[in-house]
Amino acid sequence: MAVLTEDELIKIRRHLHEIPELALQEKETHAYLLEVIQNFKQDYLTIKTPESLPTALLVLVKGKDPKRTIGYRTDIDALPVTEKTGLPFSSKTPGIMHACGHDIHMSVAIGLLSYFSEQQPKDNLLFFFQPAEESESGGKQAYEKGIFQGKFKPDEFYGLHDNPALPAGSIGCRMGTLFAGTTEINIDLFGKGGHAAFPQNANDTVVAAASLIMQIQTIVSRSIDPIQSGVITLGKVEAGTIRNVIAGHTRIEGTLRGLTQEMILKIDQRLRDLCEGIARSYNMQVKLDLNQGGYWPVENDPKLTQNFISYMKENKDVNYIETEPKMTGEDFGFLLAKFPGTMFWLGVGDPDSELHSATLNPDEKSIQRGVDAIKGFLISRMEK
Numbered sequence: 001m002a003v004l005t006e007d008e009l010i011k012i013r014r015h016l017h018e019i020p021e022l023a024l025q026e027k028e029t030h031a032y033l034l035e036v037i038q039n040f041k042q043d044y045l046t047i048k049t050p051e052s053l054p055t056a057l058l059v060l061v062k063g064k065d066p067k068r069t070i071g072y073r074t075d076i077d078a079l080p081v082t083e084k085t086g087l088p089f090s091s092k093t094p095g096i097m098h099a100c101g102h103d104i105h106m107s108v109a110i111g112l113l114s115y116f117s118e119q120q121p122k123d124n125l126l127f128f129f130q131p132a133e134e135s136e137s138g139g140k141q142a143y144e145k146g147i148f149q150g151k152f153k154p155d156e157f158y159g160l161h162d163n164p165a166l167p168a169g170s171i172g173c174r175m176g177t178l179f180a181g182t183t184e185i186n187i188d189l190f191g192k193g194g195h196a197a198f199p200q201n202a203n204d205t206v207v208a209a210a211s212l213i214m215q216i217q218t219i220v221s222r223s224i225d226p227i228q229s230g231v232i233t234l235g236k237v238e239a240g241t242i243r244n245v246i247a248g249h250t251r252i253e254g255t256l257r258g259l260t261q262e263m264i265l266k267i268d269q270r271l272r273d274l275c276e277g278i279a280r281s282y283n284m285q286v287k288l289d290l291n292q293g294g295y296w297p298v299e300n301d302p303k304l305t306q307n308f309i310s311y312m313k314e315n316k317d318v319n320y321i322e323t324e325p326k327m328t329g330e331d332f333g334f335l336l337a338k339f340p341g342t343m344f345w346l347g348v349g350d351p352d353s354e355l356h357s358a359t360l361n362p363d364e365k366s367i368q369r370g371v372d373a374i375k376g377f378l379i380s381r382m383e384k
């Protein structure tokens with residue numbers, strides 16, 4: 001089989017876009033990726049589906065004179081978002097959408113794999129199709145389940161995330177931290193339900209939660225050095241059943257982000273303090289659960305990233321853009337803490353939308369441009 005063309009990659013992307021699946025449920029996506037990859041020339045490929053993480057896929061391309069194994073990671077999961085793009089190849093699964101562009105990520109990886117299955121690379125290349133980036137920390141799970149062992153152990157790791165604010169096909173990167181570390185916040189307040197007319201006999205968790213939410217929003221403004229950054233978003237609050245019954249339980253779910261691990265731990269501590277304070281002042285049980293999983297700050301390796309940036313800057317076919325750190329999270333941060341490497345942005349030219357939006361519509365020209373830029377970089381890396 002020949003190297004996939006731009007049109008063929010777009011066709012693959014559109015199919016992937018139609019079949020989005022949530023974290024750790026990516027069965028159809030896994031089967032389709034496998035089907036596509038099994039059609040490539042197999043001479044240099046070893047394909048593995050780990051039993052312990054059955055929607056993950058590892059593909060090793062054997063190098064002809066390997067000095068190292070270069071890892072390339074793509075995430076494959078989607079989000080619980082109802083698509084509103086009106087595209088003819090919109091999601092066929094109600095309520096689930098590739099709203100973070102992982103369909104573009106996978107197509108770029110498939111384009112690279114298609115090329116290197118025909119043109120044997122000098123070094124070994126390990127492609128890791130990773131489940132569960134949006135939640136459940138698929139990268140951390142893969143590491144902890146021992147998936148990167150023996151010949152499947154990369155010496156260095158690269159991965160991209162699409163960026164609708166950047167022009168299609170451009171490459172964005174920076175030295176140091178690219179993405180924040182994140183921690184999921186779950187708070188349960190347990191009081192006492194009762195009749196709306198008799199608050200003196202109940203213990204209203206809605207009032208306590210309202211006060212807690214306002215206090216939490218003072219953490220960043222009052223407890224954090226303004227020169228540094230953090231953000232806390234409480235995206236979901238659930239309480240009560242009807243207007244005239246006092247709610248005996250309220251649940252708050254959110255996420256916090258910081259560019260360093262110290263910042264995350266500092267915010268964690270303030271959350272604990274405030275929850276304890278609310279429990280005392282409202283005389284109720286407040287349970288706080290903080291879960292960072294593998295969403296560590298994404299810290300690029302200095303030497304490898306300098307090399308990556310130099311290649312992209314010097315390549316006249318690449319539109320390279322120096323970017324600022326972003327408060328988005330990525331569990332590639334965990335893998336970059338275990339293996340040196342670089343995460344970078346691929347511009348997908350959709351400035352009116354943003355990641356996680358129901359109208360995200362990446363420009364498909366970014367796929368082939370991304371393949372060309374990354375392929376060139378990987379070949380140049382193998383010469384070093």
Ligand SMILES: CC(=O)N[C@@H](CCC[C@H](N)C(=O)O)C(=O)O
Binds near residue numbers: 134295328330331355
């Ligand atoms: C790129 C991106 O949007 N990533 C997600 C990662 C989710 C992290 C975790 N589940 C959390 O919500 O804390 C993001 O929301 O930044």
